[in-house]
Amino acid sequence: MRTPARWITTLSIGALVALSHAASAETADEILRRSPANAWSQIDPGQMLIMTLADKQRIVIQLAPDFAPRHIDNIRKLALAHWWDSGAIERSQDNYVVQWRGPVMHPPLPEGVSASPPAEYERAFGIQPFLPLPYPDAYASKTGYIRSWPVGTDGEKVWLTHCYGMIGVARDMPPDTGDGTELYAVNGQAPRQLDRNIALVGRVIAGMDALSALPRGKAPLGFYKSDTHMPAIESVRLASELPPAEQPRFQVMRTASDSFKNYIRARANRSETFFVRPAAGLDVCNAPIPIREEPARHL
Amino acid sequence: MRTPARWITTLSIGALVALSHAASAETADEILRRSPANAWSQIDPGQMLIMTLADKQRIVIQLAPDFAPRHIDNIRKLALAHWWDSGAIERSQDNYVVQWRGPVMHPPLPEGVSASPPAEYERAFGIQPFLPLPYPDAYASKTGYIRSWPVGTDGEKVWLTHCYGMIGVARDMPPDTGDGTELYAVNGQAPRQLDRNIALVGRVIAGMDALSALPRGKAPLGFYKSDTHMPAIESVRLASELPPAEQPRFQVMRTASDSFKNYIRARANRSETFFVRPAAGLDVCNAPIPIREEPARHL
Structure with missing residues (x-):
């Protein structure tokens, strides 16, 4: 039995759908501008990292705990231990990745940080709803979006895709999976050959240009030739560690x-x-997921 | 009837094919290292531009006259007239394009430069041989390579694809096609939605990092807010204009x-x-075409 309130809600949604069908020529910008508040979801401050470079540029990262929970548990603990403070960006390889680490002289891994977490390269296809893209892909039998993330799937497993700005855990050779102390961000064409070969853990949601515009390193693989060339990291903090107003x-x-x-x-x-x-047609990595910043609470 | 010489040639090719099958685990690096001289083709200096920035960084561009001959005729004439000398990079939009132009106060278009060349966005499928990629693509019914260039095709027409480092002719609204005075280079995920909407005319073959690492412009679309922010261009020259030794x-x-x-x-x-x-699997834009520089002749 419909209550009046539910009837009104249903009507609103119906009207919205009719509107969007009628306005098939609406541009992406217009759709974003007209999107209702309930099309947006707040990003949990407990799943956001703020990296501040020595030159005061700020990079904000959203973590993806649905996809790599053990790696992200490591990363959150490392952030809480201020692991990356006085660290450095050690690598900037053109059209590939920017990579960073903590200080060379660092303490042992903090309590509870696993030195070799499991290989969280894919997970069971179970985080619904899945919005499939109706276009073919060279790497996955299907691509689409789950809970705000770009994914590939073979119908049984699902994995994050290496799109521009995505963040992964650098590692050595298998069976090593990386402990989370060194992270990278994609700064060029999606290196999809890395999908399911490495743990993706999040994405840059603000300040990507502070990473992408870094001078490229001149040593092999884009590593900087010496410490003096490496952009210094002032700090990396979990957003939830900051006072609420900040x-x-x-x-x-x-x-x-x-x-x-x-x-x-x-x-x-x-x-x-x-x-x-x-x-x-559309490639899963060629439609940035809409993200917007709200004014700070103290403004 | 086989002559001994032809028999030897045939044997060599047969041996090479057998070798490459046996060594299926050969890496791309190994393949490049072992490639015979005849796997390489010299790039015509008459189809190369050298852009020198005011900070002396050098960008080398290979033109693609098979695909956009009229636009490239414009571009070559503009280069010979030194059109871009004292010009500027006016735009650097993250994960999209870097764009440049000649000086704001410029002379009329040089003799023979068309103000509105035809829309060379695609051409008849006729430049053989075509190496098709056996993987699906979100934008073209087939992708592959023709004469060293990445392409998409629908079987009747063929067009260059907007891969990282590809160069196109900036334009205003249709039916304008751009006169070639403003060019852009792709600096992020391949914006394949631009395929067949714009004339692609070449690619950066050296010095891409001088463009990709530029600070992003802070005005809309990544334009720099004022001339003082714009990296200055010292000169753009056709390589064939230089003394042979240079x-x-x-x-x-x-x-x-x-x-x-x-x-x-x-x-x-x-x-x-x-x-x-x-x-x-492989995306047509995720395998850079191998390009190598030979030592200068005077070294």
Whole structure:
């Protein structure tokens, strides 16, 4: 039995869907501008890292505990121990990755940090809902989005994809999986060959240009030739460690929302005047997940 | 009737093919190292631009006259007229493009430069041989390589793909196609939605990091907020304009060679120890075309 309140809600959603069908030429920007508040989800400050470089540039990272919980448990503990303070960006390889670490002279791993977590390269296909992309992909039998993250799947397993700005755990050779002390961010064409070969743990949600515009390292693999070339890290903090008024507040679009479905459709079929021939296609790494920053609470 | 000489040649090729099958675990690096001289083709200095920035960083560009001859005729004439000298990089948008132009106060277009060349966004599928990639793509019914260039095709037309480092002709709204005075280079995830919407004219073959590491512009679309922020261009020259001893000498791998086929196979099925699960897939924009510089003649 419908209550009036539910009836109103249903009508609103129906009207929204009708509107989005009628306005098939809506651009991605328009869809974002008109998206309702409930299309957005607050990012948990306990799953956000703030990296501040010595030059005061700030990089904000969202972690992905649904996909690599043990690695992220390590990373959160390392952040709480201030592991990366006085660390450095040691590598900037063009069209590949930027990579950072703590100080060379570092203490033992903090209590509870696993030196070799399990290989969280994929997980059972069970975090619903999944929004599949209707376009083929060279690497996965299907791609799409789960809980705001870009993924590939073979129907049984699901894994995060190495899109621009995604963050992974650097490691040596197998069966090593990396302890989380060295992380990298993708700074070019999605190196999808790394999917399921490494633990992806999150993404840069603000300040990516502070990493992507770094001078490339001149040693092999883009490592800097000496410590003096390495951009220094002042600190890395969990956002939840900061006083509430100083915590950054970010929202990510729910990939299960109608707004996101319309956004994806608009990105695949660009209706802006500039386009003479819309692609009618979309790569999972070629549609940045909408993320927006709210004003700080004390402003 | 086989002459002894032809028989020897045939045997050599047969031996090479047998070798490459036996060594299926050869890495891309090994394939490049062992590639025979005839797997490489000299890049014509008449189709190379050298852009020197005010800070003396050098960017070398290879033009693609097979794909956009009229635009490239414009660009060559503009270079010969020194159009971009004292110009500027006006835009650096993260994960999209870097864009440059000549001086704001510029002379009329040089003699013979078309103000609105035809829309060379695709061409008849006729420049053989075509090496198809056996993996699906979100944007084209097939992708692959023609004469050292990454392409998409629908079987009738063929077009260059917007891979990292590819260079296109900035334009305004249709039916404008851009006169070639403003060019851009892709500095992030391949913006394949631009394929067939814009004239691609070449690629950066050296010095891409001088463009990709530029600070991002803070105005909309990554434009710099004022001229004082714009990296200045000292000069842009056709390599063939330089004295022979100063011309850079580059070679590109023939995409019709056995070495390139093996290289692509190795990139799609990585056999390096690091990989626990080779992708068995490859995006057309995720295998940089091998290019190498020869020592300058006067060294």
